[in-house]
Amino acid sequence: MTIQLLQGNHACARGALTAGCRFYAGYPITPSSEIAEIMARELPRVGGKFIQMEDEIASMAAVIGASVGGLKAMTATSGPGFSLMQENIGYAIVAEIPCVVVNVMRVGPSTGIATHPSQADVMQARWGTHGDHPIIALAPGSVLEAFELTVKAFNFAEKYRTPVLVMMDEVVGHMREKVDLPDAGSVEIVNREMPSVPPEWYEPFGNPPSDVPPLAPFGEGYRYHITGMLHDPRGFPTERLDEIQPWIERIFRKIDRHLDEICMWEEDSVEDARVLIIAYGATARSARQAIKIARARYGRKVGLLRLKTLWPFPEEAVERAAEDVQRVIVAEMNLGQMALEVERVVGRKKVVRVGRADGQMVTPEQIVDAIRAPQPQAVSLRVAVPW
Amino acid sequence: MDTVRQAARRALEDRLEIRLAGEGGQGMILAGVILAEAAAIHDGLNAVQTQSYGPEARGGASRSEVIIARGEIDYPKVMAADLLLCMSQEACDKFYTQVKEDGCIIVDSTQVSRLPSHRAIAVPFTQIAQETTGRRITASMVALGFLCGLTGVVSKQALEKAVCDRVPAGTEEMNLKALAAGFAEAERLRGNGSEPVCT
Numbered sequence: 001m002t003i004q005l006l007q008g009n010h011a012c013a014r015g016a017l018t019a020g021c022r023f024y025a026g027y028p029i030t031p032s033s034e035i036a037e038i039m040a041r042e043l044p045r046v047g048g049k050f051i052q053m054e055d056e057i058a059s060m061a062a063v064i065g066a067s068v069g070g071l072k073a074m075t076a077t078s079g080p081g082f083s084l085m086q087e088n089i090g091y092a093i094v095a096e097i098p099c100v101v102v103n104v105m106r107v108g109p110s111t112g113i114a115t116h117p118s119q120a121d122v123m124q125a126r127w128g129t130h131g132d133h134p135i136i137a138l139a140p141g142s143v144l145e146a147f148e149l150t151v152k153a154f155n156f157a158e159k160y161r162t163p164v165l166v167m168m169d170e171v172v173g174h175m176r177e178k179v180d181l182p183d184a185g186s187v188e189i190v191n192r193e194m195p196s197v198p199p200e201w202y203e204p205f206g207n208p209p210s211d212v213p214p215l216a217p218f219g220e221g222y223r224y225h226i227t228g229m230l231h232d233p234r235g236f237p238t239e240r241l242d243e244i245q246p247w248i249e250r251i252f253r254k255i256d257r258h259l260d261e262i263c264m265w266e267e268d269s270v271e272d273a274r275v276l277i278i279a280y281g282a283t284a285r286s287a288r289q290a291i292k293i294a295r296a297r298y299g300r301k302v303g304l305l306r307l308k309t310l311w312p313f314p315e316e317a318v319e320r321a322a323e324d325v326q327r328v329i330v331a332e333m334n335l336g337q338m339a340l341e342v343e344r345v346v347g348r349k350k351v352v353r354v355g356r357a358d359g360q361m362v363t364p365e366q367i368v369d370a371i372r373a374p375q376p377q378a379v380s381l382r383v384a385v386p387w
Numbered sequence: 388m389d390t391v392r393q394a395a396r397r398a399l400e401d402r403l404e405i406r407l408a409g410e411g412g413q414g415m416i417l418a419g420v421i422l423a424e425a426a427a428i429h430d431g432l433n434a435v436q437t438q439s440y441g442p443e444a445r446g447g448a449s450r451s452e453v454i455i456a457r458g459e460i461d462y463p464k465v466m467a468a469d470l471l472l473c474m475s476q477e478a479c480d481k482f483y484t485q486v487k488e489d490g491c492i493i494v495d496s497t498q499v500s501r502l503p504s505h506r507a508i509a510v511p512f513t514q515i516a517q518e519t520t521g522r523r524i525t526a527s528m529v530a531l532g533f534l535c536g537l538t539g540v541v542s543k544q545a546l547e548k549a550v551c552d553r554v555p556a557g558t559e560e561m562n563l564k565a566l567a568a569g570f571a572e573a574e575r576l577r578g579n580g581s582e583p584v585c586t
Contacts (some may be wrong), residue, residue: 005424005434030442107515114442174434175463176420178427282463289462 003180008146008172009034011179012102013042016074018184020191021100022048023073025062027081030114031089031170032104035076055167056081060088060101067097068226070217072154076102079121082128090129091228096205096251098157098192098215100150102166104173105333107359116359117170119281120334125165126311132248134255136262137165137311139280142206143177149308156189156262160254161212166377167310169333171361173283195222203233207246236311255312264308265317269295273303275371276325278342280307283331283362290367300371308321313341322346329354329370331362360373391491395538397468399432402456403540404465404562407530408482409474409498412445414527419451421549422531422541426455435463436566442521448477457541470538472530474498474512483507493534508576515568525565537577543570569573 007012009126013035016024024039040050049066053059059075066073077085082103087321092099105121107113121128125137136156140146146168153164195202204224206213213233216222225235230247232238255262269291270276279287284306294300305321307314322328329352330339336353343351354370356362395403405422407417416438435454441447452465467487468469473479473494483503486492494502498512510533516526516528528550547563554562 003428005420005436105501115440169407171437171463174438176423177460177463178433285461285463289466292461361462361464363464 005176006143006179007034007174007176007180008140008143008168009104009174010038011143011147011181012076012150012166012168012173014138014181015040015147016100016154017042017046018147018187019072019151019154020189020190021072021074021154022046022073023050023063023066024048024075025051025053025059025066025073026075026077027053027059029078031080031106031117031173032076032078032102034173035102035104036107039074056084057088060085060092063099064088064092064095064097065099067092067099068218070220072098072158074100074102074154076104077106078104078106078114079118082121082124086124086128086349090131090133092163093129093133093135094228094230095226095252096161096165096213096215097296098161098231099163099182100153100157100166102150102164102168104168104170106170107357113359115170117282117333117361118357118359119167119169119283119332120337122167122310122332122334123337123340125167134162134252135159135165135311136162136255137167138264138308139167139310140172141281141284141306142172143175144179144181145308147179147181151187151189152264155188158192159190159212160258161192161215162251162255165311167281169281169283175282196304199223204235205231205247206233207250211250211257242351259312259316262309263312263314263317265305265314266306266308267321268304268306270303270305270321272301273325275300275327275329276322277302277304277329277331277367278307278321278338279304279331280310280338281333283333286362286364287331287367289364290371293364293368294371298368298372302371307338313338313345315341315345318342318345326350327352327371329367331367331370333356333357333362389489391537392539394491394507395540398469399455399457399540402454402460404468404487405453405455405470405472405534405540406465406468406482407453407472407474408448408450408478409527410445410530411440411443411447411449412524413449413474414524415449415474416440416451417553418527418531419453421546421553422535423455424553425535425541425545426453427548429548430541432457432541433460435460437463448481450478450482451550468541469582470534472534474530475503476501479503491528493537495530497526501526510572512569515572519568520559520561520565521572522578525562528562528565529569529572532566533573534569536570536573550571
């Protein structure tokens with residue numbers, strides 16, 4: 001296709017359209033609004049629907065409704081809206097409704113700083129909605145990847161009947177880069193499985209060998225019940241012990257058995273590395289710059305593990321990459337969130353947190369300082385955040 | 388001693404860092420987008436453009452950062468600018484320290500009265516815009532033309548194409564006129580033997 005200078009938010013919207021998204025409900029919020037703008041313009045042209053809702057609670061509800069109606073559906077927001085969406089994200093997890101939620105992260109908590117970047121919603125992505133549940137969350141690090149991972153998000157949502165979160169930061173969302181987006185025909189698209197049985201035999205929450213029951217769209221003769229209450233294979237509320245535990249185990253299992261496919265990461269200069277940087281999103285670009293500086297100027301052997309999937313946490317990849325290094329630096333635009341997961345996997349002693357929460361990118365210099373520091377100053381946030 | 392042009396060309400081999408700083412409403416972000424598009428799409432280089440601004444539609448600090456390189460670009464922000472354009476006193480006061488030793492500072496002398504250094508190149512962009520197009524808002528295009536004419540980071544043709552693709556429909560001619568005025572100013576400066584050098 002044609003080479004163009006495109007914004008991350010634009011590429012995300014294009015990814016959604018390529019993946020087959022035909023419904024968007026949302027409430028505009030900086031720094032995600034371009035996604036809504038583009039979807040509002042483009043969806044009607046391809047026979048889709050765009051609705052601006054009264055708030056983010058309703059937006060998420062509309063997305064769920066559209067998906068049950070048979071369309072691939074999405075919304076995009078930022079921290080304050082993401083908070084409002086949590087209840088219905090939980091509903092979508094429990095009702096096993098495929099959908100995509102994009103969060104272009106800005107500084108929080110609360111209204112925070114609307115126009116400045118952050119990566120401080122990554123733990124909220126994991127546990128923002130209550131109760132035990134699995135979740136898939138992806139973090140693009142470039143404009144091209146905003147396209148690619150949005151397509152992936154729809155594919156995972158459809159394949160595993162679950163909400164998928166795209167956790168973009170403002171830098172990636174608003175950054176313009178030279179990209180050559182792939183043609184629609186060359187992109188792998190996954191569609192949800194439809195029931196192959198007649199309506200009277202259909203179990204919308206059954207337990208097939210794949211662990212993902214087919215999803216019948218409403219209005220095509222399959223009458224079934226959907227609820228946020230824990231339910232039996234037909235969708236009706238249940239408190240039967242022999243139905244609840246198997247159900248919750250299944251919704252975890254349907255994700256866990258596909259970690260090989262879902263957990264995505266990229267390694268850079270790790271072969272001879274004595275220090276490993278773990279980063280995601282725009283911060284991984286600071287890390288790559290830091291590696292160039294540390295290797296060229298100071299002869300330090302440093303490598304990068306860039307996480308494209310945040311949840312489920314790619315713990316095997318982290319464990320393997322961190323095995324032979326002396327120090328693991330976790331760089332992120334927060335004061336240590338994914339660092340907690342890294343510490344869980346590799347132990348606290350090796351881990352240095354390099355973070356900031358002032359709406360600025362982690363700079364390459366900050367990371368280079370952490371590489372050169374004589375002692376890994378683990379855990380202490382104050383010490384690890386010199387600026 | 389290199390001329391600004393030679394220094395910019397040398398920086399391009401690794402990464403050339405440009406910061407365009409001013410106030411909201413002056414067109415700094417649009418100027419950055421046009422510069423990045425000229426480099427990336429029309430001149431076949433690599434470019435990344437980012438921005439930083441407040442919640443206001445007008446006023447408040449606003450800046451755009453463009454990294455241009457022949458190879459891949461990692462960190463998308465300016466570490467130390469090769470080229471700094473200041474369209475307001477506040478931008479000048481804030482960013483003049485974050486410039487490379489052989490970097491170049493260009494200021495709009497219509498807006499900036501206190502120069503940070505005798506090496507800063509002062510051109511009355513807003514005044515030129517007013518005289519050329521009658522619209523002060525085209526000062527960003529005058530500045531962009533000057534910056535590119537002086538440094539040669541992107542070709543004039545590339546910049547003209549990018550301007551036509553990115554400015555609001557119907558304003559192409561006015562913006563091209565402003566751009567040309569900027570190029571002419573750079574030519575004048577280079578032609579009269581006072582081409583700035585980096586020490």
